[in-house]
Amino acid sequence: MPDALATSKAIFDELAGNAGEKLIAMRAWTGDTWGPTDAAATIVLQHPGALRALFAQPRDLEAGEAYIFNDVDIEGDIIAALEFADRLQAIRDHQLRALNLMRKLRTLPAANRRSEHVRPSSRGRLHTKRRDSRSVTAHYNTGNEFFQLFLDPLMVYSSAAFLDPSEPLADAQVRKLDLICRKLELRSGQQMLDIGSGWGALAIHAAQNYGVSVLGVTLSGPQAELAATRAKEAHVEHLVRFEVMDYRTVEGSFDAISSVGMFEHVGRGQLNRYFGHVEELLEPNGAFLNHGIVMRDRNWNGATPTFVNTYVFPDGELETIDHVVGRAEDAGFELRDAESLRTSYALTLRHWVANLEANRSAAVAFSDEATYRIWRLYMAGSTLGFEAGGLSVYQLLLQRPSRPWSFGRANLLAGDDTRQTTRSGVH
Numbered sequence: 001m002p003d004a005l006a007t008s009k010a011i012f013d014e015l016a017g018n019a020g021e022k023l024i025a026m027r028a029w030t031g032d033t034w035g036p037t038d039a040a041a042t043i044v045l046q047h048p049g050a051l052r053a054l055f056a057q058p059r060d061l062e063a064g065e066a067y068i069f070n071d072v073d074i075e076g077d078i079i080a081a082l083e084f085a086d087r088l089q090a091i092r093d094h095q096l097r098a099l100n101l102m103r104k105l106r107t108l109p110a111a112n113r114r115s116e117h118v119r120p121s122s123r124g125r126l127h128t129k130r131r132d133s134r135s136v137t138a139h140y141n142t143g144n145e146f147f148q149l150f151l152d153p154l155m156v157y158s159s160a161a162f163l164d165p166s167e168p169l170a171d172a173q174v175r176k177l178d179l180i181c182r183k184l185e186l187r188s189g190q191q192m193l194d195i196g197s198g199w200g201a202l203a204i205h206a207a208q209n210y211g212v213s214v215l216g217v218t219l220s221g222p223q224a225e226l227a228a229t230r231a232k233e234a235h236v237e238h239l240v241r242f243e244v245m246d247y248r249t250v251e252g253s254f255d256a257i258s259s260v261g262m263f264e265h266v267g268r269g270q271l272n273r274y275f276g277h278v279e280e281l282l283e284p285n286g287a288f289l290n291h292g293i294v295m296r297d298r299n300w301n302g303a304t305p306t307f308v309n310t311y312v313f314p315d316g317e318l319e320t321i322d323h324v325v326g327r328a329e330d331a332g333f334e335l336r337d338a339e340s341l342r343t344s345y346a347l348t349l350r351h352w353v354a355n356l357e358a359n360r361s362a363a364v365a366f367s368d369e370a371t372y373r374i375w376r377l378y379m380a381g382s383t384l385g386f387e388a389g390g391l392s393v394y395q396l397l398l399q400r401p402s403r404p405w406s407f408g409r410a411n412l413l414a415g416d417d418t419r420q421t422t423r424s425g426v427h
Contacts, residue, residue, distance in 0.1 A: 196262025
């Protein structure tokens with residue numbers, strides 16, 4: 001189809017004119033290639049209608065599906081390819097260019113491969129215990145073996161804490177675990193609750209190094225099983241136990257509570273209940289550390305389906321940091337410390353993407369090609385979100401105002417953070 005080929009080349013030229021210096025290559029279904037020979041990434045058009053499937057809709061959902069279901073493939077640096085794709089927004093912001101681009105796209109065949117697949121959807125009232133359990137199961141149903149392919153050896157599925165961009169991911173993850181324990185001021189004999197305990201890394205670290213007893217709760221059965229095995233291997237099974245349990249059903253009293261990478265699943269309408277229940281579980285002088293992702297966009301209402309909440313985190317909802325802190329204060333907490341690990345999360349995600357790509361064959365064997373592509377795209381897109389600042393991740397240290405104040409900041413820094421910072425004229 002020479003007309004489709006010529007049109008696809010014209011669309012590439014339109015995009016390339018707005019791409020700046022980071023230009024990628026594009027290869028057509030005929031083998032024709034456009035762009036620099038040393039490009040960091042190549043977008044492969046698998047059929048004449050591929051660019052229409054990729055760009056005709058303004059949502060990232062359809063664009064993501066074009067990659068998932070192989071209307072297009074991405075060779076090389078997927079993060080560089082997504083940076084190029086973002087240039088489309090620059091065209092859309094210019095009305096005349098947008099009209100010209102859309103006119104060209106509509107002349108391409110209206111072919112896409114998503115019609116062969118059923119788009120995931122959720123049923124039932126939002127954020128009931130049953131629906132939340134299904135959503136979490138959907139996220140982790142790829143299996144423990146799949147996650148082991150891209151996470152560090154401890155399987156910490158949240159942002160690390162880097163002091164040097166060149167250091168190994170495993171080192172930065174252990175530092176993050178210990179930083180949480182330091183901020184909570186853990187002491188031997190205390191009772192700790194870890195909400196969303198994952199594969200048990202934080203609970204085991206706290207028990208091994210601080211002598212606390214830990215209850216870890218998760219909605220994933222396979223997670224809890226592997227976490228219990230790892231606790232036994234670390235010889236702390238007498239201090240740590242893991243339960244498949246919704247945080248809303250936890251009872252008891254705890255000296256310290258952590259929630260790492262979990263509260264994004266709580267839901268904006270449930271934040272008051274979330275912080276309120278944690279406050280009820282916490283001893284009067286206890287400490288709560290909430291580690292979670294936030295966004296900067298105050299206009300997002302969650303009504304439009306996105307790639308991430310359709311294929312990766314069903315029912316996941318992000319809030320702005322000020323809204324999160326406000327809900328915590330409404331529950332009776334005082335914010336004692338807030339630390340952004342935004343750049344560390346960008347680095348963490350780059351490690352995860354590289355690890356997954358290096359283990360592509362095993363990932364496809366454990367799941368399938370579409371699942372591999374979903375996770376590759378999700379983590380690469382998230383990398384850009386954290387690098388650009390649209391997303392961030394905060395550790396919030398929350399305590400009641402009546403808790404005695406801990407002066408100084410030594411416990412709020414990683415134990416190996418010995419850097420000294422000074423400003424001219426400030427002493």
